[in-house]
Amino acid sequence: MFKKTKRRLVILNSLVFFILQNIFGALIYFYTYYSLYHQVDKNLTEKKSHLLRERERIDREFNPEREENSRFVYILWGKGTKQSLVVPTNSFSDALRKQFSSLLDQEGLQTAAVGDQSYRYINISVSDNQNYAPYQKIQVVYNLKHEKEMLSHLLMVIGFGSLLSVFIAILAGIYLASKALIPIKRSWDKQQQFVADASHELRTPLSVLKLNLEHLFRHPNHSVEQESETIHQAIQEINYLSKMASDLLTLARSDSDQLQLQQEAIQLDDTLHQIVKNFKALASLKNIEVTADLSPISLKGDKERLKQLFVILLDNAVKYTKENGVISIKSSVKNSRAIIEIADTGIGIPKEDIPYIFDRYYRGDKARTRHLEGSGLGLSIAKWIVQSHSGKIRITSHEGEGTRVTVNLPVK
Numbered sequence: 001m002f003k004k005t006k007r008r009l010v011i012l013n014s015l016v017f018f019i020l021q022n023i024f025g026a027l028i029y030f031y032t033y034y035s036l037y038h039q040v041d042k043n044l045t046e047k048k049s050h051l052l053r054e055r056e057r058i059d060r061e062f063n064p065e066r067e068e069n070s071r072f073v074y075i076l077w078g079k080g081t082k083q084s085l086v087v088p089t090n091s092f093s094d095a096l097r098k099q100f101s102s103l104l105d106q107e108g109l110q111t112a113a114v115g116d117q118s119y120r121y122i123n124i125s126v127s128d129n130q131n132y133a134p135y136q137k138i139q140v141v142y143n144l145k146h147e148k149e150m151l152s153h154l155l156m157v158i159g160f161g162s163l164l165s166v167f168i169a170i171l172a173g174i175y176l177a178s179k180a181l182i183p184i185k186r187s188w189d190k191q192q193q194f195v196a197d198a199s200h201e202l203r204t205p206l207s208v209l210k211l212n213l214e215h216l217f218r219h220p221n222h223s224v225e226q227e228s229e230t231i232h233q234a235i236q237e238i239n240y241l242s243k244m245a246s247d248l249l250t251l252a253r254s255d256s257d258q259l260q261l262q263q264e265a266i267q268l269d270d271t272l273h274q275i276v277k278n279f280k281a282l283a284s285l286k287n288i289e290v291t292a293d294l295s296p297i298s299l300k301g302d303k304e305r306l307k308q309l310f311v312i313l314l315d316n317a318v319k320y321t322k323e324n325g326v327i328s329i330k331s332s333v334k335n336s337r338a339i340i341e342i343a344d345t346g347i348g349i350p351k352e353d354i355p356y357i358f359d360r361y362y363r364g365d366k367a368r369t370r371h372l373e374g375s376g377l378g379l380s381i382a383k384w385i386v387q388s389h390s391g392k393i394r395i396t397s398h399e400g401e402g403t404r405v406t407v408n409l410p411v412k
Helices: 002-053 055-061 094-101 145-218 228-255 268-284 303-319 351-356 378-388
Strands: 072-077 084-087 109-114 117-125 137-143 264-267 289-294 298-301 326-334 337-344 392-398 402-410
Touching: 002 072, 002 109, 002 117, 002 137, 002 145, 072 094, 094 109, 117 145, 145 228, 228 378, 264 268, 264 303, 268 289, 268 298, 268 303, 268 326, 268 337, 298 303, 298 402, 303 326, 303 337, 303 378, 303 402, 351 392, 378 392
Parallel strands: 289 326
Antiparallel strands: 072 084, 072 137, 109 117, 117 137, 264 298, 326 337, 337 402, 392 402
């Protein structure tokens, strides 16, 4: 599946990259074309304006020696087209000059192909019912040979670049496709792992339920009291499945943004005091000491979700802390951020497992035993709650020494 997808992405990315490169090359060509011709037209217009201002001194304006190094050619026409003068001299042949005589009636800036050359020219009438000079019209002619050669060379470079861009586009397409598939592959692997883990988690309670029900069928004459242990075990499995379904529904709704947080002003330290009070009774069953050092914290958020967050974290702390251990909860406000730390002296988390602890169903116990009750979704829900409140959650742990969870929430 990924090979086919990668092939399509390579083709698409290469095509887009190739088109963009050629569009860029075309823009360079047309911009250069416009700039060159615009400069030529500007010079021709300036020449026309100058000649019209100096038409009383036309004879002095056209000194052949003065115009010898000019890139412009002036054809001065007398009455009719018989009397003419070319400046600089010998720049045009008689045949070429005759061809320009047929273009005297054109107005404005014009382009003419004469022979194998292209010219840009403008006709100027220097007589207004007065005889300032023996010349009635002037043609200012510019040979476009230099511009044509420049554009031709540029087109060759762009054409070569276009061929080269095919290989560049393919390489870029392969690179971009590989990069684009990395998160897709990662998501696919996570999804596959999630499905496998969910199936494993569901299989165990369902198997237990099936065995218990079959046991009841085998002993139809037994009383409820006689089968109370079997019934109790079945109820535990049902509670486990119910909790897992609830957690999965929460995560599914969070993924689709269907869960809306109820933003309200809350006193977080009061909520924490209540949670700690409830967990002290549970921790006392394992002789675990729970200490709390809570500073006043006022913020806006979803009270029920924040309560769920700290219930998950404290439940994990009690669950993974051995007897006679210690759990400490501290809260403070620093730089408009509420810092809540929950530390325990439990079994800790292996270093290689820490990057994956927020993944759904992930457990360091590869055998995935259920000696500790839980759906494996608690920390995933905790991370979603923290991120939904624009906060951050960080876990540091040393195997055999304990774990510290730090929750950072904005006060404002």
